[in-house]
Amino acid sequence: MAARADTFDLAGLRLDPGEGRRLDLEVALEPLAFGEQRYAVKSATVPVRLDLSRTLGGGWSLRLRFTAGVDGPCMRCLEPAHPAFEVDSREVDQPGEVEEMASPYVHRGDLDLSRWAQDALVLAVPTQIVCREDCAGLCQVCGENLNANPHEHQRPPDPRFAKLSELRFE
Ligand SMILES: [Zn+2]
Numbered sequence: 759m760a761a762r763a764d765t766f767d768l769a770g771l772r773l774d775p776g777e778g779r780r781l782d783l784e785v786a787l788e789p790l791a792f793g794e795q796r797y798a799v800k801s802a803t804v805p806v807r808l809d810l811s812r813t814l815g816g817g818w819s820l821r822l823r824f825t826a827g828v829d830g831p832c833m834r835c836l837e838p839a840h841p842a843f844e845v846d847s848r849e850v851d852q853p854g855e856v857e858e859m860a861s862p863y864v865h866r867g868d869l870d871l872s873r874w875a876q877d878a879l880v881l882a883v884p885t886q887i888v889c890r891e892d893c894a895g896l897c898q899v900c901g902e903n904l905n906a907n908p909h910e911h912q913r914p915p916d917p918r919f920a921k922l923s924e925l926r927f928e
């Protein structure tokens with residue numbers, strides 16, 4: 759099993775410019791919060807793949823990939839949902855006077871892996887978490903689950919329309 763790494767010592771790899779590494783690590787993720795709702799990440803730690811290379815200017819080019827499953831209520835029907843989200847995130851940390859690009863996750867050769875993974879997961883999550891793509895949700899009239907019991911309600915005839923239909927325009 760890969761080592762759990764909340765921060766990763768990039769400088770300790772002692773890579774020369776142009777050199778790279780692929781690392782399989784484990785990261786702990788916090789539950790996702792949407793208003794009152796919380797979505798727990800299924801496992802205590804998630805396996806992540808970190809590809810990194812040392813740039814010519816003494817910086818870093820980084821790519822982080824992982825899949826995280828979460829548990830929580832479907833936002834349409836409120837039944838339990840267990841979606842999984844694919845994360846593929848890139849960061850560049852390039853010191854220099856001309857084209858400086860600073861990554862918020864790299865500090866003096868240390869990579870803040872858990873914060874990057876957490877932020878990247880939040881970005882990968884859609885605005886609505888659902889039990890399945892075509893979840894029909896709850897009936898707006900009676901509140902029943904439309905997946906379990908698909909139905910429509912007949913509107914009671916409106917007396918005003920009955921009156922209108924009696925009018926004659928001649
Ligand atoms: Zn649903």
Ligand SMILES: [Zn+2]
Binds near residue numbers: 897902909911
């Ligand atoms: Zn209904």
